[in-house]
Amino acid sequence: MKVLVVGSGGREHAIVTAAAKSPRVEKIWCAPGNAGIAALAECVPIGAMEFEKLVAFAKERQIDFTIIGMDDPLVGGIVDAFEAEGLRVFGPRKNAAILEGSKAFSKDLMKKYGIPTAAYEKFHSPEAALAYLETAKMPIVLKADGLALGKGVLICNTLDEAKAGVKELMEDKKFGDAGNTIVVEEFMTGREVSVLSFVDGKTIRIMSSAQDHKRAKDGNEGLNTGGMGTFSPSPFYTDEVDAFCKEHIYQATVDAMAAEGRPFTGVIFFGLMLTEDGPKVLEYNARFGDPEAQVVLPRMENDMIEVMEACVDGRLDEVELSFMDNAAVCVVLASDGYPLSYEKGLPIDGLERFEGKSDYFCFHAGTKAGEDGRILTNGGRVLGITAMGADLKEARAKAYEATEWVGFANKYMRHDIGRAIDEA
Numbered sequence: 001m002k003v004l005v006v007g008s009g010g011r012e013h014a015i016v017t018a019a020a021k022s023p024r025v026e027k028i029w030c031a032p033g034n035a036g037i038a039a040l041a042e043c044v045p046i047g048a049m050e051f052e053k054l055v056a057f058a059k060e061r062q063i064d065f066t067i068i069g070m071d072d073p074l075v076g077g078i079v080d081a082f083e084a085e086g087l088r089v090f091g092p093r094k095n096a097a098i099l100e101g102s103k104a105f106s107k108d109l110m111k112k113y114g115i116p117t118a119a120y121e122k123f124h125s126p127e128a129a130l131a132y133l134e135t136a137k138m139p140i141v142l143k144a145d146g147l148a149l150g151k152g153v154l155i156c157n158t159l160d161e162a163k164a165g166v167k168e169l170m171e172d173k174k175f176g177d178a179g180n181t182i183v184v185e186e187f188m189t190g191r192e193v194s195v196l197s198f199v200d201g202k203t204i205r206i207m208s209s210a211q212d213h214k215r216a217k218d219g220n221e222g223l224n225t226g227g228m229g230t231f232s233p234s235p236f237y238t239d240e241v242d243a244f245c246k247e248h249i250y251q252a253t254v255d256a257m258a259a260e261g262r263p264f265t266g267v268i269f270f271g272l273m274l275t276e277d278g279p280k281v282l283e284y285n286a287r288f289g290d291p292e293a294q295v296v297l298p299r300m301e302n303d304m305i306e307v308m309e310a311c312v313d314g315r316l317d318e319v320e321l322s323f324m325d326n327a328a329v330c331v332v333l334a335s336d337g338y339p340l341s342y343e344k345g346l347p348i349d350g351l352e353r354f355e356g357k358s359d360y361f362c363f364h365a366g367t368k369a370g371e372d373g374r375i376l377t378n379g380g381r382v383l384g385i386t387a388m389g390a391d392l393k394e395a396r397a398k399a400y401e402a403t404e405w406v407g408f409a410n411k412y413m414r415h416d417i418g419r420a421i422d423e424a
């Protein structure tokens, strides 16, 4: 089988790594890919939003199966573009990717179908939002309706902050049209858990849980990022939480999408908050998390390609997922200054230390090959260092040990990934 993966980050490196393990896969291409992915796949210089070129490439190379890693192309309708040409592709169609693409849509869906989530109101004008905020309880959460690279969420402690937030999202249009509509949401407290799942339109299969660390600095200080590190499984995702979510959240979401005439095929990522009143949905994503994929996929015992094909063919009910009885931790090595401004193009040393080690992974997020063949930094998040261990503590110690194997001039990381493990 010939496989094409669309995307270029650490998540896509983890997807390509899992695909390469499948005995059914003879060759992998990745568009556009990165310097790490290039060791397993042939990278093609086509951007993830260049649908016509991607479709033409898939036809020309007779690609049997395409996997879309990223949210933007999914929300933009890449799956519809592939299907229109009779190509097999893993991911939700545009009318289902809206689950991630519009927060107003997903909140309305949850309300209509009784899926637990924070109370909210949505607004299409700044005047209406400001009038509502005058009497609202603080802190409060403002969310741009559309995609904003995970940065369109503002947590406001005071009325003044909330007013400034409305200006930023709706008047200054910091995230463009994503802020034409905003959702104003009740502030919730609790632990966050990321749960990824495979879905075939009707059936859902849950993967092992994970926890992300979204803030840039130790102690959850600093700005929100794409994610600075993860661990899996989450010790806070108990059997009781699992049973509650199975009863009230997972299948209910899949059924709601089908009932709306928007059957969802692909990965649903449930961002959950474990509140005092039980688990509630913070957000949905229509794809694997990054860096959640980097701790969940290495622990999956199934052939990922077989599971994805079962999703596309609508026979996921025949599949049971199985995960290793171990744990994984991923520590992201970023460029100092991320997520604001940072230097790129710096040489990376020590990458060869990961070769031939089955329980350590160096997932490339932002790298490129330099003219002399050396691998250079090429982004805010540069590498994701994942290690597996018998338990979370061992995995964490191994991941941090391996962060020392590689170096680049502006290397930055959080030192407290997985600290929550000690409180479990």
Ligand code: AMP
Pocket (backbone or CB within 6 Å): 118, 141, 150, 153, 155, 185, 186, 187, 188, 189, 192, 214, 271, 282, 283
């Ligand atoms: P989202 O993109 O919706 O996951 O939001 C990004 C982050 O903002 C989440 O991971 C939470 O840490 C935080 N957040 C979002 N919504 C809420 C809420 N209603 N209450 C508290 N924190 C929230």
Ligand code: GLY
Pocket (backbone or CB within 6 Å): 150, 212, 226, 227, 285, 288, 289, 290, 291, 292
């Ligand atoms: N790590 C969070 C995300 O992928 O959205």
